[in-house]
Amino acid sequence: MHNKILIVDDDPNIREVLHVLLRSEGYEVTEAENGEMALDCVFHKGTYDIVILDIMMPDMDGIEVCHRIREKSNVPVLFLTAKSQDRDKVEAYTMGGDDFLVKPFSQTELLMKVKSLIRRRSEYDQPKSAENNGQEALAENVFVDVRTRSVRKNDSRINLTDKEFDILRYFMEHKGEVVKNKDLYENVWGEPYMSSAGNTIMVHILNLRKKLEDDVRKPKIIKTVWGKGYRIE
Incomplete structure (x- = not known):
């Protein structure tokens, strides 16, 4: 079974790059162009192994989206953003984010973080001794x-x-x-x-x-x- 990833970003070019990259690694990918669509996907359209979430989006930013996701779901959230200040990272983690990647990012680093979050979650889903x-x-x-x-x-x-x-x-x-x-x-x-x-x-x-x-x-x-x-x- 393929791992499912939700990409949330208002920039269609970013979504396309991520979609192609992740699909090439065998992931099943869904896209959302804003916060409302993201919440609808998480709450009503399926179960995801990770959400890649942009912070700087109009209407509802990624921080608010993550906060609302955390009210009902513990799906791993990887923030993807152009903001790099420590205070921004603190705010992102405070709202329940699991990891943080600053644009522009390397494809290798992105894949490493995605694989790490999915692997860590799957390890704990296995039966324990x-x-x-x-x-x-x-x-x-x-x-x-x-x-x-x-x-x-x-x-x-x-x-x-x-x-x-x-x-x-x-x-x-x-x-x-x-x-x-x-x-x-x-x-x-x-x-x-x-x-x-x-x-x-x-x-x-x-x-x-x-x-x-x-x-x-x-x-x-x-x-x-x-x-x-x-x-x-």
């Missing part, structure tokens, strides 16, 4: 099931993005250890660590705390080890 079955408690009211990639708090399901869950799982695999930014980024994002990546990590940790912690100002699950990194007890 018996020892991974069942839930693990992170707090009295927070439980994680690695097998189904689900999190529950106070008996209600918490919707995490793929990236947020990958971060949480990495912490769980290193429970009790201090996880440094460099190790977290290179293992979860699969890319060399640069100093600017610290802001990206910080935003994702904040998003996780908002969803998991009872009091974000006094986190009991994901704790900051000042000057070193983060730790789950």
